[in-house]
Amino acid sequence: MRDVPLILAVDDTPQNLDLLTRRLRSQGYEVATAADGEEALTRVAELAPDLVLLDIMMPTLDGIETVRRLKADVAYRHIPVILVTAKSDPRDVVEGLDAGGDDYLTKPIDHAALLARVRSMLRIKTLHDTVQSQARELAEWNRMLEQRVAEQVEQIARMGRLRRFLPPQVADLVLSERGGMDPLESHRRDVTVVFGDLRGFTSFAETAEPKEVITILREYHAAVGDLVMRYEGTLERFVGDGVLVLFNDxxxxxxxxxxxVRMSLKMRECIQILAEGWRKRGHDLGFGVSVARGHATLGSVGFEHRLEYSVIGTVPNLACRLCSEARSGQILLTKRVFACLRDTIEAVSIGDLHLKGFHRPVAAFELVSSRWSSDEATCAAIDRKAE
Known part of the structure; x- marks a missing residue:
């Protein structure tokens, strides 16, 4: 409601309008007037007053039909209406109240009664406006809450997708730093790819009991998975005994x-420990790994019901083919990887390899050692798990 309430006085007698106007304005109210029912409806649409004082006996469109039309309009039915009628016409009062009037006054109008009823109806109007305002605020809060919930659900979904590939702290960092950007959208980037798999696994899987095959795989995957999380790599996929991990995306x-390369060294150490335990159980398995670097396309691939994060291009293919050339215990590097780390690793050239799918020979290096400190605690923890 306005700071100063606006009252619409409706009467076909100018003297009555003048009297009502002077009385109401003397109490600090704003007053607008109308001479009949049609004009009253027009003025209500224009001004949206806080209260209507409506004479019943008027030509063309009387007060009863006017209030009926006014209350039929959902936009104006909340405006209180005080009907003004003669003492000798109680039927008009009853009909007017049934039509939607909120109160009534009889002529001649008593000044004290007029002001008391006006104050009463304006209090009701204030309460209505307060409720409406609170309802709008509540609706806005609900809308904002729904929006926040939707955003949080989407963030949780994105977090769930990221947690499949990244350590939790990295997934948190990706979400907080990228904001609305989706790191799983297709893009191109310079990455380092590690591919490793078990030596002798195919023949082992053909002869061993299924339960033992799954047990070996779970021990192997647990060891590799722990190291991927520790070095903040992105686990692109497990394919049986093969594992593809990428860095920088x-x-x-x-x-x-x-x-x-650090992770590859640690993988070799830890899988060697596991392999000793496997040999005691009668299984002769080894581990080979390769590291390649270059630009690749990354993002989600699949279809509606199954999407997976993937790295596509020459680099993962090169890592995979190079790994197939590695003997048990070997870590093979591409020329670019060797060039990046030549001051911190010791590696020897094994010449140019002819790899399937590559038209030109590929220069490869075998990693012998590094100048980085070894972390024996990780291998010891994985060794305890295997036992």
Missing amino acids: PLPQRDHTERA
Whole structure:
């Protein structure tokens, strides 16, 4: 409601309008007037007054029909209406109240009664306006809440997708730093790819009991998975005994090639420990790994019901083919990986390899050792798990 309430006085007698106007204005109210029912409806549409004082006996459109039309309009039915009638016509009062009037006054109008009824109806109007305002605020809060819930649900969904590939702290960082950007959208980036698999696994899987095959895979995957999380790599996929891990996406990493080689060394150490336990159980398994670097296309691939994050291009293919050339215990590097880390690793050239799918020979290097400190605690923890 306005700071100063606006009252619409409706009467076909100018003297009555003048009297009502002077009385109401003397109490600080704003007053607008109308001479008949048709004009009253027009003025209500124009001004949206806080209260209507409506004479019943008027030509053309009387007060009863006017209030009936007014209350039939959902936009104006909340405006209180005080009907003004003669003492000798109680039937008009009853009909007017049934039509939607909120109160009534009889002529001649008593000044005290007029002001009391006006104050009463304006209090009701104030309460209505307060409720309406609160309802609008509540609706806006609900809309904002629904929007926030939708955003949080989407964030949780994105977090769920990221947690399949990244350690939790990295997934949190990706979400907080990228904001509305989706790191799983298709893009191109310079990455380092690690591919490793078990040696002798195919023949082992053909002869061993299914339960033992699954047990070996779970021990192997647990060991590899722990290391991927520790070095903040992105687990692109497990394919049986093969594992593909990439670095520098979705989270940018300046030292992505160093991380990849460090992890490869740790994988070799830890899988060797596991392999000793497997040999005691009668299974002769080894582990080979390769590291390649280059530009690749990354993002979600699949269809509506199954989407997966993937790295596509020459680099993952090169890592896979190079790994197939590695003997048990060997870590093979591409020329670019060797060039990036030549000051911190010791590697020897094994010449140019003719790899399936590559038209030109590929220069390869075998990693012998590094100048980085060894972390025996990780291998010891994985060793305890295997036992």
